[in-house]
Amino acid sequence: MDAAIIRDETRADEHAIDDVTVAAFEALPVSSHTEQFIVRALRAAKALTVSLVAELDGCVVGHVAFSPVTLSDGTTRWYGLGPVSVLPHYQRRGIGQALIREGLSRLQALQARGCCLVGHPGYYRRFGFGNVPGLVYEGVPPEVFFALSFDGRVPRGTVTFHEAFQADGPARR
Template sequence: MTIRLERPEDIAAIGAVTTAAFEGRPYSSQTEALIVDALRAAGALSLSLVAQADDGEIVGHIAFSPVDIAISAGDWYGLGPVSVAPGRQKEGHGQALIREGLERLQAMGAAGCVLLGSPLYYARFGFETDEALTYGGEASPYLQRLVFKGRPPRGSVTYHMAFGA
């Protein structure tokens, strides 16, 4: 399995993997594939990685995009959507995508990364819930951050408008 940057010829497979991964998930808006396309169209797909199996199949994808945080310094990014094809989950692809993505983000000079997701899953990567951050006007246990450099950010987190797709 290889983790690498997306290429134009991967775009259809990324959409299919994203749609399949989120299908039927109660926390999903079922718009995640549209969001990835809208981020790409807006030039806001800051980092887009695929997991490619040895047979060439795209089995996973992760997107990172810029976020605004009210009180923060440096460049902050949002992690997600992250998707692994339903038949290929729990084989480590998700963790490999996340670890490689975070390493690359840090190498790009990012100050840190935020996400909305299960703390049970993301704590292993160093993400922490922080009540100083809010999303939609409220603190949330699902809102987590990972600081690469500088002080922890505070206040309202706003994702790119493509998340309204």
């Protein structure tokens, strides 16, 4: 990995996080290109439980967000991972992995019980995520929905991500 510094986001990083997020998803055909609006809405709702940036030479080149999810079986202290963004020029250098690993470590330090996400099957298994029978995110194929239990117990039912994941444009004032 490049010698990136992984740190908490600050208020001064907000515009850079927007730029990184837009660039990271720009050429991704499965994206609805709303990820920057989701991050903004999570921030506005104070729902960014963990929000980290990767910094290289004083510039933000990556970002990852973790926010609470709701589980229909009543299980608490589960979180959603995403979006995770790395500037295209810096992708495939381990920066995204470093952001995710540090974020998962911080969730565990907060006594989180687990984490889930929607993502690419070939990427997220390396972190211990797997497809979990009995745990679903409605409207998403099960092969791209992943969960990772930190305490060995996997909830059953439906996952609902924070309402900020419905953001599809700049927040209205």
